[in-house]
Amino acid sequence: MARLAFILFVVGSLGSQISGQSTGLDTCGLTQPDGINTFTLRTASPLGNIPLIHIQYDVNRKLPITSTVMYDNLNLVQNVERVDNFRNVECGQLTNKQQNCANTMRLSLPQKSKVNSEYNSWDRGHLTPVNPMRFSAEAVNATYYCPNIAPQEPWTNRCPWYAVEERTLSRTKSFPSYVMTGTCASDNVVDGNTYYNLTVPDCFWKMACYLDPTTKETNVVAFISENHLIQSTGKAASRVERTASTTTPRAQLDVLNLMGARSSYVETAWLEAERILTEGRGTTGLPSAATCVSTKDISVATVTDWTAFMKLHRPPFDC
Numbered sequence: 001m002a003r004l005a006f007i008l009f010v011v012g013s014l015g016s017q018i019s020g021q022s023t024g025l026d027t028c029g030l031t032q033p034d035g036i037n038t039f040t041l042r043t044a045s046p047l048g049n050i051p052l053i054h055i056q057y058d059v060n061r062k063l064p065i066t067s068t069v070m071y072d073n074l075n076l077v078q079n080v081e082r083v084d085n086f087r088n089v090e091c092g093q094l095t096n097k098q099q100n101c102a103n104t105m106r107l108s109l110p111q112k113s114k115v116n117s118e119y120n121s122w123d124r125g126h127l128t129p130v131n132p133m134r135f136s137a138e139a140v141n142a143t144y145y146c147p148n149i150a151p152q153e154p155w156t157n158r159c160p161w162y163a164v165e166e167r168t169l170s171r172t173k174s175f176p177s178y179v180m181t182g183t184c185a186s187d188n189v190v191d192g193n194t195y196y197n198l199t200v201p202d203c204f205w206k207m208a209c210y211l212d213p214t215t216k217e218t219n220v221v222a223f224i225s226e227n228h229l230i231q232s233t234g235k236a237a238s239r240v241e242r243t244a245s246t247t248t249p250r251a252q253l254d255v256l257n258l259m260g261a262r263s264s265y266v267e268t269a270w271l272e273a274e275r276i277l278t279e280g281r282g283t284t285g286l287p288s289a290a291t292c293v294s295t296k297d298i299s300v301a302t303v304t305d306w307t308a309f310m311k312l313h314r315p316p317f318d319c
């Protein structure tokens, strides 16, 4: 009896030590032969220490492939302000394998002339955004690790992409969801790399998987955002076109087609989201990850619903 009690005591205190760890890496495992390092960022929160962001990171391209989170009522709490803290993840496997996002991502000289010097830098675009994490300062902090950041077209990031982020979070008032954000598999060869030779992804995408409140079936909605610079020549028309394409609801299949040989990482991320990101949240009403994987098409009703919902977004004054 005494021995059993001792063992239970040891196991119990080990458990609380693990769940008591603060913001940082859950695990920083080995980089796999395909060049992908997978890890989960944890955070302190009003619910205790929780897993926050699941990331699949490409060490060769120095870009995230996917950044996945789960949105529920916790993500609607806005107690703290945004505080910039762009920095590398401290992990031996990722030393010298990260874009240095502490510095601004300067435009190359040809890029600068394309935008007529309206911008000096690509935005350091968050995959998983800051706003849904304003329930704790530590959670906000966790979004600023470089493996959650990629060079992004500035106006697109601040206007139509912001609309996609804002609307996706806003839907949480009606239902919880898994939300996955990724960079497209191809590089932006139209504009080329940044001044300091960082790779720029050709596009960004975001998907939300949730149970339809009416039909109780799993829906997956996707958004795809081209990441080419909007040139000063013909700027107004390009912005209209960029807004229309970025805010159009699409099918998961459209994202899988863009990912090509890398589409299996999307499937992995849905399954890992269910396995890892639900811990400590007590969320009800989530779809099963298996149905997120299998729902590759989007119904006409879901497109109609999201098209109307996107129109309710109020853009910042300078969009």
Ligand SMILES: *[C@@H]1O[C@H](CO)[C@@H](O)[C@H](O)[C@H]1NC(C)=O
Residues within 6 Å of the ligand: 023, 085, 087, 137, 138, 141
């Ligand atoms: C944010 O991260 C930095 C490390 O980069 C740490 O020093 C700081 O305490 C963190 N802030 C919060 C509120 O967690």
Ligand SMILES: *[C@@H]1O[C@H](CO)[C@@H](O)[C@H](O)[C@H]1NC(C)=O
Residues within 6 Å of the ligand: 193, 197, 198, 199
């Ligand atoms: C720029 O980066 C690419 C990979 O994106 C690499 O192949 C090339 O050698 C780099 N060029 C310079 C000048 O560092």
